[in-house]
Amino acid sequence: MRVLIIEDEDxxxxxxxxxxxxxxxxxxxxxxxxxxxxxxxxxxYDLIILDLMLPKMDGLSLCRKxxxxxxxxxxxxxxxxxxTKDKVTGLDSGADDxxxxxxxxxxxxxxxxxLLRKRDGQATTKLQVADLEIDLVGHxxxxxxxxxxxxxxxFALLEYLMRNEGIVVTRTMISEHVWDIHFDTFTNIxxxxxxxxxxxxxxxxxxxxxxxxxxxxxxxxxxxx
Amino acid sequence: MTVHSIRFxxxxxxxxxxxxxxxxxxxxxxxxxSRRLNxxxxxxxxxxxxxIRDAIDSAWDGEKKDAAEAGIETxxxxxxQNVRFAKTVKQWTSDASHExxxxxxxxGIFDSGGRLxxxxxxxxxxxxxxxxxxxxxxxxxxxxxxxxxxxxxxTKIPLRALTVPVEENxxxxxxxxxxxxxxxxxxxxxxxxxxxxxxxxxxxxxSGLAGxxxxxxxxxxxxxxxxxxxxxxxxxxxxxxKVPDSDDELESLAETFNGMLDRLEQSFSSQRQFIEDLTHExxxxxxxxxxxxxVTLKKLRSAQDYEAILHSSLDExxxxxxxxxxxxxxxxxDSDTMSIERSPLDLAELLPEILAEIKILAQQKDIDxxxxxxxxxxxxxxxxxxxxxxxxVLDNAVKYTPPEGTVTVDVSRAPGYxxxxxxxxxxxIPEAVLPRIFDRFFRVERNNSQVGFGLGLPIAMAIAxxxxxxxxxxxxxxxxxxxxxxxxxxxxxxxxxxxGS
Numbered sequence: 184m185r186v187l188i189i190e191d192e193d194x195x196x197x198x199x200x201x202x203x204x205x206x207x208x209x210x211x212x213x214x215x216x217x218x219x220x221x222x223x224x225x226x227x228y229d230l231i232i233l234d235l236m237l238p239k240m241d242g243l244s245l246c247r248k249x250x251x252x253x254x255x256x257x258x259x260x261x262x263x264x265x266x267t268k269d270k271v272t273g274l275d276s277g278a279d280d281x282x283x284x285x286x287x288x289x290x291x292x293x294x295x296x297x298l299l300r301k302r303d304g305q306a307t308t309k310l311q312v313a314d315l316e317i318d319l320v321g322h323x324x325x326x327x328x329x330x331x332x333x334x335x336x337x338f339a340l341l342e343y344l345m346r347n348e349g350i351v352v353t354r355t356m357i358s359e360h361v362w363d364i365h366f367d368t369f370t371n372i373x374x375x376x377x378x379x380x381x382x383x384x385x386x387x388x389x390x391x392x393x394x395x396x397x398x399x400x401x402x403x404x405x406x407x408x
Numbered sequence: 409m410t411v412h413s414i415r416f417x418x419x420x421x422x423x424x425x426x427x428x429x430x431x432x433x434x435x436x437x438x439x440x441x442s443r444r445l446n447x448x449x450x451x452x453x454x455x456x457x458x459x460i461r462d463a464i465d466s467a468w469d470g471e472k473k474d475a476a477e478a479g480i481e482t483x484x485x486x487x488x489q490n491v492r493f494a495k496t497v498k499q500w501t502s503d504a505s506h507e508x509x510x511x512x513x514x515x516g517i518f519d520s521g522g523r524l525x526x527x528x529x530x531x532x533x534x535x536x537x538x539x540x541x542x543x544x545x546x547x548x549x550x551x552x553x554x555x556x557x558x559x560x561x562x563t564k565i566p567l568r569a570l571t572v573p574v575e576e577n578x579x580x581x582x583x584x585x586x587x588x589x590x591x592x593x594x595x596x597x598x599x600x601x602x603x604x605x606x607x608x609x610x611x612x613x614x615s616g617l618a619g620x621x622x623x624x625x626x627x628x629x630x631x632x633x634x635x636x637x638x639x640x641x642x643x644x645x646x647x648x649x650k651v652p653d654s655d656d657e658l659e660s661l662a663e664t665f666n667g668m669l670d671r672l673e674q675s676f677s678s679q680r681q682f683i684e685d686l687t688h689e690x691x692x693x694x695x696x697x698x699x700x701x702x703v704t705l706k707k708l709r710s711a712q713d714y715e716a717i718l719h720s721s722l723d724e725x726x727x728x729x730x731x732x733x734x735x736x737x738x739x740x741x742d743s744d745t746m747s748i749e750r751s752p753l754d755l756a757e758l759l760p761e762i763l764a765e766i767k768i769l770a771q772q773k774d775i776d777x778x779x780x781x782x783x784x785x786x787x788x789x790x791x792x793x794x795x796x797x798x799x800x801v802l803d804n805a806v807k808y809t810p811p812e813g814t815v816t817v818d819v820s821r822a823p824g825y826x827x828x829x830x831x832x833x834x835x836x837i838p839e840a841v842l843p844r845i846f847d848r849f850f851r852v853e854r855n856n857s858q859v860g861f862g863l864g865l866p867i868a869m870a871i872a873x874x875x876x877x878x879x880x881x882x883x884x885x886x887x888x889x890x891x892x893x894x895x896x897x898x899x900x901x902x903x904x905x906x907x908g909s
Contacts, residue, residue, distance in 0.1 A: 192692055192695075192696070194696040194700070194720065194724075195692070195695055195696055195699060198696065198699045198700045198703050199699065201703055202699070202702075202703040202706065205703070205706060205707070236688060263687050263688050263691040263692065263695070264684070264687075265687075284691050284692070284694075284695035285691060285694045285695040285697075285698040285699070286695065286698070286699070287698070287702065288698075288699055288702040288703055288706075289702070
């Protein structure tokens with residue numbers, strides 16, 4: 184999942200980035216409102232974490248502007264303003280959630296998960312395809328009841344494939360949602376990670392779940408033949 | 409409307425004053441009319457009496473003449489106790505009863521012994537027998553008396569009687585009594601009294617109504633003001649009382665009130681701004697601390713990672729400490745608990761010391777920091793506090809001056825004041841935010857890692873004010889800003905300094 188943090192306080196942005204990365208998210212940072220607007224409108228993000236007091240363009244205006252332009256990515260406002268009035272204004276400006284600083288990092292992560300779940304119309308924190316199960320909170324993966332150990336990047340890639348079960352995802356889509364803005368699209372790193380995943384998920388099982396469609400991309404589905 | 413309301417009091421006083429006026433007016437009117445009518449009646453009675461006396465005299469003269477022509481000897485020529493005279497009078501009375509002389513009055517003629525000789529009285533019992541006829545001091549002008557006559561046992565007619573003695577050869581010859589009924593006079597006065605009494609409640613009512621109207625006219629703007637003021641609260645300080653264009657006390661009240669609201673609103677909004685800024689300033693380092701520590705504790709890290717995070721945490725803790733100390737310092741100025749230890753201090757000696765300290769910062773940015781001129785300027789001041797003042801102002805100048813710029817300091821004397829100017833060649837301060845630069849936590853640009861907490865200038869200003877001085881700032885965009893610190897010269901210096909220096 185790809186997250187955009189719009190925050191002018193360097194240290195806050197960087198520890199959130201670090202924490203989210205360790206959870207398998209890919210993260211971009213914008214340091215002012217205008218940069219944030221540029222990134223949010225030119226890149227695909229699954230979630231935007233937005234500060235309110237920003238140089239150049241304040242968070243509320245940015246939020247309204249994104250909603251006017253039909254950008255539907257969930258927006259979580261993260262600010263020191265803690266009055267009810269501020270919360271109401273923030274949520275009414277098109278934000279999906281509101282968290283005040285200082286905050287518990289676990290809560291931020293949980294809220295991010297909840298927002299993504301809501302976006303996907305999904306009620307639980309677990310995803311399942313055939314006998315493959317992943318737990319989004321505990322980051323646990325199991326195939327046919329046997330636990331599979333994945334690196335954060337592998338987990339993020341698998342999560343993205345499972346969220347898009349039965350849909351062909353292109354390399355571009357994968358790069359946009361699993362890797363951050365610094366990803367070099369000319370490398371074959373995605374193919375490398377897909378082969379890692381195949382080794383851990385499909386190897387030793389009769390029915391493969393990850394399929395390659397030449398010239399198109401990848402597809403994760405329960406092949407019933 | 410309560411008893412204490414101005415509206416009630418206006419009405420009450422209006423009614424009281426108008427009622428008293430009416431009572432006095434009524435009483436004076438009644439009294440004057442009554443006296444005038446009575447004296448008019450008395451004058452009429454006197455003139456009637458004189459007329460009757462003349463008429464009787466001429467009738468008696470005619471009678472005597474007739475008797476002389478007829479050859480009848482009238483041995484008794486005096487009027488007193490004379491049968492012929494009595495006869496003449498009786499004859500005259502009955503003859504004259506329809507003449508104008510006797511209209512509206514009754515007349516009775518008595519002889520010197522008090523016996524009634526003749527009477528024209530239409531009213532039975534009207535004629536009075538003068539009780540004290542033998543009195544020696546009987547008023548020769550006549551005597552008035554009030555009496556009454558009974559028409560029937562139930563009805564009595566009030567009467568006014570005038571009894572005038574007529575003398576002949578210095579002796580009382582006979583008495584004329586003129587009587588007028590007082591009925592019409594009394595009934596006129598009674599009507600007047602009834603009318604006045606009847607008018608009284610009407611006067612009270614109408615003065616009450618007039619008072620209410622007056623109160624309404626006077627108090628309507630006040631009521632409107634009260635209504636507006638009711639709606640004003642801390643959240644709603646933008647409301648203003650409508651100022652009537654009446655050029656009176658109410659206009660000035662409304663203006664004064666609005667002025668007070670302006671000051672309140674400003675102080676509320678700067679208070680709100682301060683709290684918002686303070687929240688931001690304190691919560692940001694706390695969020696960094698909490699977040700970094702939490703993320704770090706999520707898993708085991710290397711020793712370098714822990715060291716880096718501890719350094720970062722220490723930075724944030726220092727930031728919180730600095731903000732708290734600065735705020736406590738400002739609070740102590742605000743509450744006047746800051747002790748200022750004054751001693752004579754020459755700014756011309758203090759400034760070079762401070763410049764030497766700031767020089768390190770200036771050199772890092774290749775800024776030319778110079779003391780252009782200095783003139784002995786002794787002030788009564790707290791050395792440590794004044795050091796901080798100038799450090800803050802100079803630090804600010806160096807911070808906002810781009811590399812290779814110039815900061816020029818100048819110490820001089822102005823009438824009564826020591827004047828220190830700090831001029832930089834920075835980018836200047838936009839005019840819109842110029843009044844705010846001494847506000848706590850205000851920074852012209854936030855997104856600059858160089859800027860501090862926005863408390864340096866407020867502290868400098870607070871120190872200047874604690875020394876009865878002030879700081880002024882002038883700025884031109886892209887050319888630079890000039891801060892001027894004014895501090896009162898100490899006694900001897902103030903006298904020495906001339907306006908030109």
